[in-house]
Amino acid sequence: MKRNIIIVGGGASGIISALRLKMENPDLKVLLLEQNPRIGKKILKTGNGRCNISNLNMSSDHYNQPQFLSSCLRKFSVNDLVDFFQKLGLILRADSFKRLYPYSEYATTVLEVFLQALNKYQIDVRCNQEVKEIFITDGFVVKTENDIFESDFVIVATGSLAQEKTNGYELLKKLNHTKTALEPGLVPLKTKENLSSLRGIKIKCKARVIHNDKILHEEEGEMLFKEQGLSGVLSLNLSRYAQPESIISLDLFPNTEILPILKELTKDKDLENVLLGIFPKMLVYEILKRSKHQNLFDVAKLIHNLEYEVVGKYSFSNAQITLGGININEINYDFSSKLNKDLFIIGEVLDVDGECGGYNLHFAWVSGIIAADAILKHFEKKL
Ligand SMILES: Cc1cc2nc3c(=O)[nH]c(=O)nc-3n(C[C@H](O)[C@H](O)[C@H](O)COP(=O)(O)OP(=O)(O)OC[C@H]3O[C@@H](n4cnc5c(N)ncnc54)[C@H](O)[C@@H]3O)c2cc1C
Numbered sequence: 598m599k600r601n602i603i604i605v606g607g608g609a610s611g612i613i614s615a616l617r618l619k620m621e622n623p624d625l626k627v628l629l630l631e632q633n634p635r636i637g638k639k640i641l642k643t644g645n646g647r648c649n650i651s652n653l654n655m656s657s658d659h660y661n662q663p664q665f666l667s668s669c670l671r672k673f674s675v676n677d678l679v680d681f682f683q684k685l686g687l688i689l690r691a692d693s694f695k696r697l698y699p700y701s702e703y704a705t706t707v708l709e710v711f712l713q714a715l716n717k718y719q720i721d722v723r724c725n726q727e728v729k730e731i732f733i734t735d736g737f738v739v740k741t742e743n744d745i746f747e748s749d750f751v752i753v754a755t756g757s758l759a760q761e762k763t764n765g766y767e768l769l770k771k772l773n774h775t776k777t778a779l780e781p782g783l784v785p786l787k788t789k790e791n792l793s794s795l796r797g798i799k800i801k802c803k804a805r806v807i808h809n810d811k812i813l814h815e816e817e818g819e820m821l822f823k824e825q826g827l828s829g830v831l832s833l834n835l836s837r838y839a840q841p842e843s844i845i846s847l848d849l850f851p852n853t854e855i856l857p858i859l860k861e862l863t864k865d866k867d868l869e870n871v872l873l874g875i876f877p878k879m880l881v882y883e884i885l886k887r888s889k890h891q892n893l894f895d896v897a898k899l900i901h902n903l904e905y906e907v908v909g910k911y912s913f914s915n916a917q918i919t920l921g922g923i924n925i926n927e928i929n930y931d932f933s934s935k936l937n938k939d940l941f942i943i944g945e946v947l948d949v950d951g952e953c954g955g956y957n958l959h960f961a962w963v964s965g966i967i968a969a970d971a972i973l974k975h976f977e978k979k980l
Pocket of ligand 1: 606607608631645757944945957
């Protein structure tokens with residue numbers, strides 16, 4: 598039986614695309630192929646198990662491809678997404694940073710709603726089906742280890758190398774697509790300094806990435822110290838700009854000069870006790886250890902500029918996303934391939950990435966919806 602649409606990859610973008618297609622046109626024959634024993638494995642890992650689905654503070658500035666994203670966000674806004682999920686029965690709520698989560702704050706809820714909907718709309722989902730090859734014939738032939746399927750359209754939604762394996766890039770290379778260089782993104786930074794005494798400490802601060810005396814990026818947020826590096830949302834976002842020999846300079850008391858405060862408080866307490874009233878204990882000892890003269894000026898300077906040297910990044914197995922992917926110049930704004938109008942490429946396999954805060958899942962959802970809408974139009978025309 599020839600399908601109308603085969604979707605390769607049962608992750609965020611593939612699932613939402615399948616749902617959109619069948620919700621809008623129940624007559625379509627949609628097949629979703631997933632290599633893992635279950636769909637949506639990565640969704641369960643997102644947002645520390647809470648799934649940061651999207652962000653109400655949405656604009657193309659949060660992405661590496663702002664021009665391309667402007668078009669996507671005009672076609673399907675964050676409010677459209679909230680309504681779409683509501684229609685599925687997935688209620689969202691925002692935190693104080695405008696990040697959207699499922700109301701339960703459990704990623705499992707998101708997958709549960711998807712599984713219910715895939716069942717309700719009778720979408721043919723086949724797991725343990727790694728696609729090995731896609732051939733262009735009169736339509737497409739899609740080969741897995743044991744099966745061969747045919748379809749009019751193919752949507753490639755194979756994701757990236759971040760905490761997963763995929764041959765998606767190779768599948769598309771065989772269809773003459775090219776990819777940019779791939780590297781781990783939103784990934785902790787390895788530092789020259791051993792940070793074991795600070796391990797587990799979280800601090801809200803401002804961080805700068807300095808390379809060859811130039812400030813490459815500056816951002817405020819939460820830093821988490823790891824044994825041999827820096828993590829937390831702030832460090833993950835800095836990882837785009839940092840490279841070996843970059844300096845990460847932390848301002849632990851941003852936007853206010855700490856020296857006058859220290860001067861005032863040390864009138865009746867010693868410096869160590871004053872600092873213990875402001876910062877976590879082990880961080881106080883780190884500051885005092887680094888301070889040459891242990892005087893107010895020296896300590897104040899360190900508080901506004903605590904430096905760490907980057908020696909590298911953690912690997913794909915620690916990364917949340919992959920930087921790079923299938924060249925966006927080879928894709929139309931409706932996510933059809935410029936090389937074959939019936940082939941669509943969506944989600945993270947493309948060279949599109951966003952900041953921490955729900956932006957990567959947002960792109961997965963939006964690209965899945967826009968591709969589905971383009972295919973739906975095609976079937977409208979046929980009727
Ligand atoms: C630990 C972690 C936390 C994250 N937290 C967040 C967050 O809170 N908010 C956010 O916005 N983003 C987050 N992300 C990023 C986000 O999960 C991804 O950007 C998003 O899942 C990408 O969706 P996708 O559909 O493109 O790929 P995926 O969700 O990875 O789905 C791709 C699917 O395709 C399958 N596949 C691959 N190749 C084949 C093949 N040849 N045949 C069949 N199937 C194949 C894979 O097994 C996979 O199931 C996080 C990522 C990680 C790793």
